[in-house]
Amino acid sequence: MASPSISNSEANSNRPRDSKRKKRRKTGADAPTGPATNIDRSRWKTESEQQVYSSKLVDALRRRPAAASPESFPVPVRGRAVRETADQVLAVAAKGRTRWSRAILTSRLRLMNNLSRNHKKHRKVRFTGDIRSRKPAVRKTLPPLQRKVRVLGRLVPGCRKLSFPNLLEEATDYIAALEMQVRAMTALTGLLTGAAAPFDRLGSGLS
Amino acid sequence: MSSRRSRSRQQSGVSRISDDQIADLVSKLQQLIPEIRNRRSDKVSASKVLQETCNYIRNLHREVDDLSDRLAELLANTDSDSAQAAIIRSLL
Numbered sequence: 001m002a003s004p005s006i007s008n009s010e011a012n013s014n015r016p017r018d019s020k021r022k023k024r025r026k027t028g029a030d031a032p033t034g035p036a037t038n039i040d041r042s043r044w045k046t047e048s049e050q051q052v053y054s055s056k057l058v059d060a061l062r063r064r065p066a067a068a069s070p071e072s073f074p075v076p077v078r079g080r081a082v083r084e085t086a087d088q089v090l091a092v093a094a095k096g097r098t099r100w101s102r103a104i105l106t107s108r109l110r111l112m113n114n115l116s117r118n119h120k121k122h123r124k125v126r127f128t129g130d131i132r133s134r135k136p137a138v139r140k141t142l143p144p145l146q147r148k149v150r151v152l153g154r155l156v157p158g159c160r161k162l163s164f165p166n167l168l169e170e171a172t173d174y175i176a177a178l179e180m181q182v183r184a185m186t187a188l189t190g191l192l193t194g195a196a197a198p199f200d201r202l203g204s205g206l207s
Numbered sequence: 208m209s210s211r212r213s214r215s216r217q218q219s220g221v222s223r224i225s226d227d228q229i230a231d232l233v234s235k236l237q238q239l240i241p242e243i244r245n246r247r248s249d250k251v252s253a254s255k256v257l258q259e260t261c262n263y264i265r266n267l268h269r270e271v272d273d274l275s276d277r278l279a280e281l282l283a284n285t286d287s288d289s290a291q292a293a294i295i296r297s298l299l
Contacts, residue, residue, distance in 0.1 A: 061278070079272065151261050175239050175260070178264065186274060189274055189281060
């Protein structure tokens with residue numbers, strides 16, 4: 001119930017930042033459904049993009065009961081919830097210009113509908129739309145190159161039936177975005193670890 | 208988008224997309240994969256590039272999963288103390 005509105009509000013708050021993004025964008029093309037070659041991938045490398053992502057991620061994680069409350073959820077579920085949130089925020093950051101980002105956002109909405117109907121919270125296959133939990137069923141009749149293309153299509157969300165050039169485009173953007181996600185989350189973890197440690201020492205010193 | 212869909216049937220019709228185009232895209236992909244980029248060899252086969260790409264994405268997924276688990280732990284501990292939360296906000 002709350003989550004669709006979260007993704008909406010994040011999308012809305014991204015729009016005022018669009019004017020800042022346009023200054024950095026080299027291609028200057030702003031076509032949402034235009035050819036994929038116009039997507040500027042270097043923005044995933046900018047420091048500001050990472051900062052924006054980090055702060056949005058922290059906000060989203062605070063709003064999410066599943067990620068924050070240790071009492072009601074066991075550790076693996078919380079980790080999944082964090083992963084989901086991180087992917088969601090990443091997809092929003094992509095501003096809907098890439099197929100994989102749209103696929104992440106729509107799969108989330110579909111999942112919410114399923115949950116409200118079925119009241120199942122631990123359906124591992126669908127929970128995160130995690131491609132890694134599905135083993136690639138390889139048919140030996142395909143040439144090896146085809147097989148690899150297929151595996152790649154499965155790894156990038158929403159790109160299973162994409163033509164080869166488009167798949168490669170999506171994959172390159174997805175990789176850049178994932179790298180930023182890793183950098184941001186690593187920095188965040190470091191921050192939290194650094195913030196937690198001094199307080200622990202204080203606590204033990206006082207007692 | 209509909210034109211893309213009609214082309215995205217079985218890849219047996221590779222002749223629709225020129226080999227040059229494929230080679231070009233593969234080389235672009237090649238630049239992204241640190242494994243291949245660091246080796247500085249121009250003669251990496253498309254198959255190898257694809258393989259390394261898949262491996263790389265899987266590695267990134269795994270890293271994100273690990274980071275998510277760690278973040279989940281840290282956030283659970285942090286939330287109990289609002290002073291820490293304020294510090295984090297100011298640092299970000």
